[in-house]
Amino acid sequence: MRILYLTDLSPDYLADLLYVGLSRVLGAGQVVDYPYKALYHDPLERVHYAPQIPGPAYRAEEVDALLRDKQFDLAILSSPRRGATMAWESLVRGGAMPPLILLDGEDDPAFRRALFERHRCALYFKREYRLPPVGGARGLVRRWRTSRADAALAQRTYPLPLAVALDTLPTIPIVQRDVDVSYAARISHPKRLQAVELLHQASGVGFHGGVYAEAEDRQSKLLSGVSRLLIKLAGDPPVTAAQRGTKLSKAEYYALLGRSKMALSIRGGGFDTLRYWEIVASGTLLLSEPPDIEIPDNFVHDQQALFCRPDLSDLPELVRYYASHGAERESIARAGYEHLLKFHTCERRAEQLLSRCQQSV
Numbered sequence: 001m002r003i004l005y006l007t008d009l010s011p012d013y014l015a016d017l018l019y020v021g022l023s024r025v026l027g028a029g030q031v032v033d034y035p036y037k038a039l040y041h042d043p044l045e046r047v048h049y050a051p052q053i054p055g056p057a058y059r060a061e062e063v064d065a066l067l068r069d070k071q072f073d074l075a076i077l078s079s080p081r082r083g084a085t086m087a088w089e090s091l092v093r094g095g096a097m098p099p100l101i102l103l104d105g106e107d108d109p110a111f112r113r114a115l116f117e118r119h120r121c122a123l124y125f126k127r128e129y130r131l132p133p134v135g136g137a138r139g140l141v142r143r144w145r146t147s148r149a150d151a152a153l154a155q156r157t158y159p160l161p162l163a164v165a166l167d168t169l170p171t172i173p174i175v176q177r178d179v180d181v182s183y184a185a186r187i188s189h190p191k192r193l194q195a196v197e198l199l200h201q202a203s204g205v206g207f208h209g210g211v212y213a214e215a216e217d218r219q220s221k222l223l224s225g226v227s228r229l230l231i232k233l234a235g236d237p238p239v240t241a242a243q244r245g246t247k248l249s250k251a252e253y254y255a256l257l258g259r260s261k262m263a264l265s266i267r268g269g270g271f272d273t274l275r276y277w278e279i280v281a282s283g284t285l286l287l288s289e290p291p292d293i294e295i296p297d298n299f300v301h302d303q304q305a306l307f308c309r310p311d312l313s314d315l316p317e318l319v320r321y322y323a324s325h326g327a328e329r330e331s332i333a334r335a336g337y338e339h340l341l342k343f344h345t346c347e348r349r350a351e352q353l354l355s356r357c358q359q360s361v
Contacts, residue, residue, distance in 0.1 A: 008083030014105025021350030107270030129159035180206035202316035212245035
């Protein structure tokens with residue numbers, strides 16, 4: 001199989017990891033990125049989470065010629081962003097095209113139905129594929145709307161969460177795990193601040209880490225409750241230099257994972273984060289809020305990971321128990337790593353997409 005991989009030039013976790021997975025599964029030259037995405041190939045443009053794949057830069061006329069000769073079995077719109085969609089629109093004018101797949105790695109739950117329909121996509125793969133509500137009047141209304149307005153789209157849409165490229169993780173030295181639980185992340189969701197405050201205040205919990213803000217973040221992100229509302233009403237100014245906190249380097253982050261008995265993952269813009277997968281890949285026990293998106297073959301609580309209550313109320317209790325029960329903790333962490341190898345590397349994610357395409361396209 002040969003794939004035309006239509007790109008937007010900005011980093012995109014799902015698109016970039018899937019490109020690596022597809023290239024490794026299908027072989028050299030079988031995935032043609034267009035427009036040429038420098039972060040896939042050029043050493044100076046490399047991103048930390050995705051290995052690079054050698055490959056040429058195809059000109060528009062070369063891609064047109066390959067399309068006329070029917071050299072592609074499948075086209076993947078790797079993002080709903082404008083760069084990818086413009087590339088497809090410029091090529092469609094040339095005539096017959098291979099089946100098109102829409103890949104949506106944005107961190108919101110919205111479905112791009114208009115885009116899907118406009119380009120007559122065969123399938124839709126979505127990172128933040130929200131689970132439907134269970135029961136209640138709101139659930140009935142949502143299911144009715146879905147069945148009426150989005151039935152065709154729902155039948156062609158499948159969850160495709162992030163994964164991990166194992167060779168991007170450094171070798172973490174074997175050291176004493178002297179930190180009960182760690183968490184270091186940008187303050188992109190109020191729940192992150194809630195978790196940090198809860199763990200800092202919990203007795204008998206050895207917590208290390210915190211949240212930080214970037215210069216463009218607003219002060220409301222550092223507050224909760226009434227204080228958050230008041231600062232928003234006051235115009236929500238940018239954070240000051242003193243408020244930004246400390247951002248760990250990648251080396252410091254991975255070293256902290258190596259020292260941690262458990263590491264926490266909390267939603268950011270969406271539920272699905274690189275951290276969720278990196279924790280398990282590092283051999284550390286994952287502690288997370290329960291997902292509200294569909295993750296096929298996800299980790300199971302108390303077997304391959306730990307999931308606290310949605311309101312985080314039992315978070316300190318879980319940390320205290322598993323920090324003091326080393327054999328149980330290490331057994332779950334090992335099982336999580338084995339499960340990740342089986343289902344959640346970038347190569348496995350590519351195979352899952354290809355399998356679905358072979359069944360449905």
